[in-house]
Amino acid sequence: MTGAQADYRARLTRALDTISELRARLAEQNAASQPVAIVGIGCRFPGGAQSPEAFWRLLREGTDAISRFPAARGDAEAVYDPDPDAPGKAYCVEGGFVDGVDTFDAGLFGIPPTEAVAMDPQQRLALEVSWEALERAGIPPDSLEGSATGVFLGVSTTEYVRLRQQLTDPADVDPYQLMGEPAFLAGRLAYHYGLRGPAHVVDTACSSSLMATHLAVQSLRRGECDLALAGGVNLMLTPYGFVLVSKARALAPTAAARRSTRRPTATRVGRAAASWCSSASRTPLPTATRWWP
16 A cells, blocks of 8 residues: 555545544534423412313413412411511411322322322322323323333422421331432332333422423433423422521512513512422424324
8 A cells, every 4th residue: 555545544534533523413413402392291280270271271361379378287377477577477378279289099009008198298299290291191101111211300398208207206107208208209200100211309499390391301302211201399288488488588478479560550470489290291302203193
């Protein structure tokens, strides 16, 4: 082989390497912007919005879903005081509250009563709502065993755990109580459905669900999973949370967030506090197209 031939071969090798590198970069860029389809939704929102249809109706009709803290959960009046500086008091005890947090179809999920009692209600809600999201997507929940399905859930409150620690006799503690805590929520769903994708519990306070959804989309685009359950859950079970955020002056005194308008009055567009649970099934658009032609 002459020197000229060797030089041509070296150049050709470098060119092929460059082409391979550029193709890899292009594939990475395409994956980063690949559309993601929402194929199913389940939810529990204040105002009796137990389904996407009910939630849309609530929004369309402008229903005010805010109420006083439920008496069945605790005596909010005992901690209420309009004076923000009153020690141990909350100047607002209104918010959005989900109904029926003390009910759970444990038999549907093969969970014995003792374990169901030990589970944080947020785990129970997430199981029910994720099941509904899959059903609405036309995906039989029992068909996902062994699949590359991820779970990404935003959770930031642990009031049930605190209540249990305060009220439960240490002699009554059982192994179910540890697995029933919010930190195991994503793992609970992954274990129940037999999923083999990533399972993340995300806690970034008020943005937890948004961050969980962001991570789910990233995971889908990177090919870490083919389907993702993404959403979040938040339950206020005691008035203590209102005292806590009142001391940080983080609540609107009127229980409503407001924005300025040209009119003399303000328009209520948000709320100070709310309980809710939502879950959505997401998948890359090409995959969704294969499933639902």
